[in-house]
Structures are given as structure tokens and as C-alpha cells.
Amino acid sequence: MRATSAVLTALTALSAYYVYSPLPSTVSEPWKLMLLDATFRCAQDLSNLAHYFGFSHHLRVLNFVSSYFDKLDPVSSEHLKVTDTVFDGVEVRIFEPKRGFDKNLKKAIVYIHGGGWALGSARMRSYDSLCRKISEDVNAVVVSIEYRLVPDVHFPEQLNDALAATKYFLLPEVLAEYSIDPLRIAVSGDSAGGNLAAAVCQQLALDSSVTTKVKLQALIYPVLQVLDFNTPSYQQNMDMPILSRFVMIKFWLDYLNGSHSFAHSMLVNNHTSLDLSETISLRELLNWNSLLPPSFKKNYKPVLQSQGTDKIISEVPALLDLRASPLIAKKESLQLLPKTYILTCEHDVLRDDGTMYAKRLEEAGVDVTHDHYEDGFHGCMLFATWPTYFSVGARTRDGYVKWLNENL
Template sequence: MKGAWVLLAAFASFTAYYVYLPLPSAIAEPWKLMMLDAVLRSIQDLSNLVHFFGFSHHLRVLNFVSGYMSKLDAESCDNVKVTDTVFDGVQIRIFDPIEKRDKTLKRGVIYLHGGGWTLEGARMRTYDQLCRAVAEGVNAVVVSVEYRILPDVHFPEQLNDALHATKYFLQPDVLAKWSVDPNRIALSGDSSGGNLAAAVCQQLIQDGNAVSKIKLQALIYPVLQVLDFNTPSYQQNMDMPILRRFLMAKFWLHYLNGNSKYVEPMLVNNHTSFDVSQAVALRERLNWSSILPSGIQKHFKPVVQTVGTPELIQEVPAIFDVRASPLIAEKESLKLMPKTYILTCEYDVLRDDGLMYAKRLEDAGVEVTNDHYEDGFHGCMIFADWPLYFSVGARTRDNYIKWLDENL
């Protein structure tokens, strides 16, 4: 009996150690966030363990476990008809509002889910709930794109899937089939999906063959650059749930088909050092000391190395591809962007990616709404329903839908 109590005490101590994180008091519902983060870390640790013993790739395990816990069939309800289909070889889930507010055509929203280019999202509970809410709240046909994911494909295949699906939907006959107004279409996405949405928008605007133009782009805590892992938000929130700096660097390397051994050099910006010629012309577009407000910069200093890791650049040339890092696009390209909504969260490593993109777009003459949440954390908007409810999740989702409804 004494031994059992010792084991119980040891287990309780380990659990408390694993779960507890020293979080800022201003962050939304910190204890609930600790518990959620512990569950997500346990899934990541399990996937890494399976990978270590050679049973399967850790990203496949991560996706399988996440999907097993939350994947939903295409079930329609009283207000929204849900259909799984294929657009130009890409899996799609469509959310079509059943009750029209009037006899005019409906609006359209193309949605690209997040998940580090790794997790299947369109069929997961969190994104299913989000897209239903958007379809009903905006009276819009929501096209949720299930692009191919890591580790089966790498950049630029995820982008190609998103681009092909978008172009397919923009065809006049397809829009007519779904009763969508070709002049009222938004392109949206969160996190890595925000990356794809921004890249697709840039590609479409420059494509003279695009049948219809995007009226709006709405980016939710988007990841927009791979060149600087020491922006103030990366430094401030490097160990913050749900997306730590180390994990974001790993996601980037997987996406760009690089070796994980380069994580540490990337974390100290060895890939954009002074001796890397490709980085010289791009550095000014990422000079956060001149782009971000002083209140955001706080006491943080830029990190630029004198000598870098040349083999990293040679093995991962896509690091400097604007399709991977939409933030580094030239000003002439940014001038062509549509009216933009960017949601950012204070306790998110990607906060400054969004803030810098908002500023660069504004400087290029684009109308931008930056919706910033002082108590927000990465991924919060998909946690707006039971059983993963956060008040900041509900607020971000409601305000996002309100903006779409008022501007689309």
C-alpha cells in the first residue's frame, strides 16, 4: 500500500510538472490553456517516440492521432448543407447556407486551414464548426480546401493545391452552380493556411488568366516569413503555447523539404547572415526595427549574424522564395492586393509577421484592418465551441465573421 501511495505521489508530481507553465496573467484562461497545451504536447511526444523507434514518420502519427480524435463526416444540418467534392484533383468540403436572406447571389469564402502544412483540417471538428459558422453568419458558400500535407508532399505542392482549387472555384460555371456572386469572393486562412491564402492571393492578382478577382483577403495569425526567427514576438513568445518557436522552425524545414538538423542555425538567423548575398535585398523588407511600432519592439534587438551556415542555403533554396514568404513581396506586387483583414494575437510567435504585413500593405496603399487581441494566443479562433471553448476564441471568431459580413 505504501508503494502505491509513493507511485501515486510521483505520478501526480510528474503530471503537475508536465502541465504547469508560467503564463502571463493577461493571457486568456491560462489554466485551461495549460491543460490544452499539455494534451497537444503529449500527442507530439508520442509521435516523436514512434518516429524514434522507426514505426512511422512522426508527422503521420501526429496527423493520425489528431484526425482520429476530431475528424467528422460531411453532415448537413438545418441551416447549412455540407458536401465533400473534388476541385481539379483537390479534396474540398463545401458549406452552403440553406436559407437565403434575399434573392440575390450568395457570397463566397475560400478557406485554407492551418496546422503547420501537416494536419488535415477541412474535416476536423474545429474547422468544420468554424466554416459552418462563417457560412451561416455571412450567408456565404464556404469552400474549405483539403490540400495535400506533409510529409507526403512539400513546398510548393500545398500552395499548388490551394491555387488550383481556387482557380477552379472562380470559373463562371462553377460559381453559377453554387449561386455565388463573382464580385463578392474572399480568400481566407489561419496560420499556415494564412500563409497559403496570402501566397495564392499574390499569385492570382498577377495571373492575367484569373477569371475573377478576389475582393478581400482575411488572414488569421498568418505565418508569412521564414527569414527571421528573432522578431520581438518570436523572442517574447518563444515558449508560449500553442506554437513554440522551435516547433515553428521545424514546421518550416519540413515544408521546405530541409533537414531538421538546421533548426538551431535557423533559430539564430544563420540563414540570413551578412555573408548570404540572397538576403541583402530582402533584409529591408523585414527590418522590423523600422516597420513595427516602438511599443511592440520593447527591449528586443535584431539578430543578424556576420557568418552563417552556407550549406543550409544550398540545401533549402526555397527559403528565399516569395511564394513561401509572402511578406517579402515587392511593393509593386503589394499594391495589387485587395482590401485585407489581419488578426494578430499578443501571445503568439507569429504576431509580428501579421503586423509587418499589415504595415507593408498599408504603405503600398492597401486598406487594412488589423484586429489585435491582447489576451490572444496562437490558434485561439478555432477554440470557440464545446469541448474546446475559450472566450477569446469566441470573440475572435465573432469579430472575424462580422468583418466579412460587413465588407464582403
């Protein structure tokens, strides 16, 4: 009996230790977030264990675990027609409202899901639910892109998929097929999908062969640069759920097909040191001392190494590719971009990426709405329904939908 009690006590203590992580009191529903984060970490630990024993790549295992019970067939409803199809070789899921169109042309939103370029799916319950909500509340056709993932493909294939599907949808004959108003189209995405959405908009703006121009871009806590992992938000939120700084660096290395052995060097910005001439001018484009408000900078200091590791740049040249880091695009390119919505969260390593992009776009003359949530955390918009409901999830989603309604 005593032995059983001791084992139960030990297991309880171990579980509490695994679940508990100190969180700021200002984050939305911290205990619920701890439990959610512990679930994610458990899945990550299991996938890493499977990788270690050679069963499969850890990201392939993690994607399988996270989506096995979560992928949905295209189910239409009384108000919404949902279908899966293919645009120029890329799978997409299309949500079409059944109300209020008749002879009127429709609004449209191209949506690109997040997941570190390695996880997630347009068919996952969370994204299916989000796109249904957007389609019904904005009364717009939503095209959710099912791009290929790491480790099956790496940069720039995810972007190529997103760009190909979007360009196909923008063809006049395709827009006519879905009765879309060519003057009322938006491109949107969250997290890594926000990265792809921003890159797609930049590529479309520079492509003279595309005759239909996007009216809006809407970026939800986007990841926009790989040059500085010591912005104030990276320093402040380095161990925050749902996305820590080290995990973000590993997502980047997987996306750009680089070795994880570079992770610790990138953690201290050895890949963009002052002795690497290729990176100096690019770092100037994301000088957060001039791009961030004092309330974000606080007392944090830039991390600039005098000597770095040039091997990282030589082996992972995509680190300097602006298609991977839309934040470092030249002002001349930014001036061509459409009206923009950017959502950021205080407790998110990517907070400053979105904030700096908003500032650079404003300086280029683009009309920008920047919504910042003081109690928000990375990925929170996906947690707006039971059983993973967070009040900040519902507020971010509703604010985003409201902006689309008012501007599209």
C-alpha cells in the first residue's frame, strides 16, 4: 500500500513538473495554456524518440500524430459548399457560401495555413473550422491551399505551391468559373502561412503577367525573417508556448534544408555577424531600434557578433533569399503591395517580425492596420472553439474577420 502511494505521489509530482512552466500573468488563461503546451511537448518528445530509433523523420511522425484523428473530409452544410480540387497541380479546399450571391459577383480569400512549413493541413479540423467561419461571416469564397511539407520538400517548394495555386485562381477564366469579383480578392495566412502569404503577394506584385491584382493581404502572427533571433520579442518570449525560439530556429533549418548543427550558432546570430559582408546591408533593413516602439524594445539590446560562422551562409544560401524573408524586401517592392492587415501577440517570439513589417510597409506608403493583443500567444486564433477555447483566440479571430468584412 505504501509502495503504491509512493509511486502515485511520484507520478503526480512528475506530471506536475512536466505540465508546469512559469508564464506571465498577462497571458490569456495561463493554466489552460500550460496544459495545451504540455500536450504539444509530449507529441514532440514522442516524435523525437521515433526519429532517434530510426522509425521515421520526427516531423513526419509529428504530423501523423497531430492529424491522424483530425483530418476532415469536405463536408458541405446548409449554408456552405465545401469541395476538394486541384489548382495547377496543387491541392486546395474550397469553401463557397450559398447565400446572398445570385447575380452578384463574389468576394474571395486565398488562405495559407501555418505549421512551420512542416505541419498542418487545409483538411485539419482547426483550419477547416477557421475557413468555414471566414467564408460564412465574410460571405466570401475561401481557397485553402494544401501545399507540400517538410521533410518531403524544402524551400522554395512550399512557396512555389502557394504561388502556383494563387496564380491559377487569379486567371480570368477561373475567376469567372467561381463568379469572383476580380477587384475583391485577398491573400491571407498565419505563422509560416503568413510568411508564404507575404511572399506570394510580393511575387504577384512584381509579376507583370498577372493581370488580376490582389486587393488585400492579411497576415496573422507571421514569421518574416531569419536573420535576427535576438529581437526583443525573441529574447522576451524565448521559452513561451506554443513556439519557443529554439523550435523556431529548427523549423527554419528544416525549411531551408540546413543542418540542425547550426542551430546554436544561429541562436546568437553568428550567421549574420559584422564580418559577413553579405548580411550587413540586409540587417539594416530590419534595424529594430528604429522599427519598433519603445514599449516593445524595453531594455533589450541588439546581439551583434563581430565574428561569425560563414559556413552557415555558404551551406544554407537561402538564409539570404528575400522570398524566405519578406521583411528584407526593398522599399521599391513594398510600395507595390496592397492594403495590409497584420495581427501580432505580445507573448510570441514573432511579435517583432510582424511589427517591423507593418512599420516598413507604412514607410513605403502602404495602408496598414496593425492589431496587437497584449494577452495573446502564438497560434491562439486556432483555439477559438471547444475543447481548446481561449477567449483571446475568439477575439483575434473575430477582429480579423471584422477587418475583412470592412475592407474586402
